[in-house]
Amino acid sequence: MNEDNFEKLSKEVSYALRHAPREYKLELDKEGWVPVKQLISSLKEVRHWDSLTESDLREMISKSQKKRHEIVNNKIRALYGHSTPTKITKEEACPPKYLYHGTSPESYKEIMVKGLLPMNRQYVHLSEDINTANLVGSRKTDTPIILSIDTYAAREEGVKFYHGNDQVWLADSVPSKCISVVDEFNQEK
C-alpha cells in the first residue's frame, strides 16, 4: 500500500468508527470497539478495499502522525473524535494542570460566554501542548486563538477529564471561568 492509500484508509476508518458505523454495517460497543475482522470485511464490501489486511490497518496506525486508532485483542476503535448518537464511555483520568485548545476568533467570543462545548462531537477536545492546540485551531482559521484550561479549577467545578491519546484529552464541557487566553502566544503573531 502506498502513502496516499494509508492516508485515505486512515480517513475512512476514522469516518466509520467516529461518525458513521451504520453506513459500514458496524455496531460500536460501549467503548467504541468493533472486531477488526468485521471492519475489514465491511471495508471490502462497502468501499472496495479489496486486498485490505489486518497488517495494513496496523501499519496505517503506526505510520500516522496522530494516534487516532488502536487495536487491542482483535478489536479496533477510534480514540477520540466521535459524533455517533450514543456517547462512547471513556475512562476518567487526571490531566496535567494546564491543557490547551485552539479555536477561531469567532468561536472564542462564544466560548467565553458559554464555555467550551462539544458542538458536533461527543466530547470537547483539548491538547497537552500549545503547539498542538495551534495546529488544531489552524484547521479553522489563519489566526487561531489559543486558550488555556486550568484543569485543577475545572475539576473543582466538577468537570471530568478523559484520556484520548498521549496528546489529546477529552471533557464533557468546560466552564468559561476555568479558561483564559494564552496572551504570550497570541502576541507573538
Ligand code: HQG
Ligand atoms: C468550537 C482533530 C462556539 C471549538 C483535532 C472548535 C482535534 C465552540 C469547534 C479533534 C464552542 C468544534 C477535535 C462554543 C467549542 N461556541 N464554538 N461554546 N465550544 N467551540 O472539529 O477541537 O485530525 O469538532 O473551539 O486535531 O477543533 O481529526 O473540534 O473550533 O484533536 O484526528 O467548536 O479533531 O483531530 O470543532 O478538533 P471540532 P476541535 P483529527
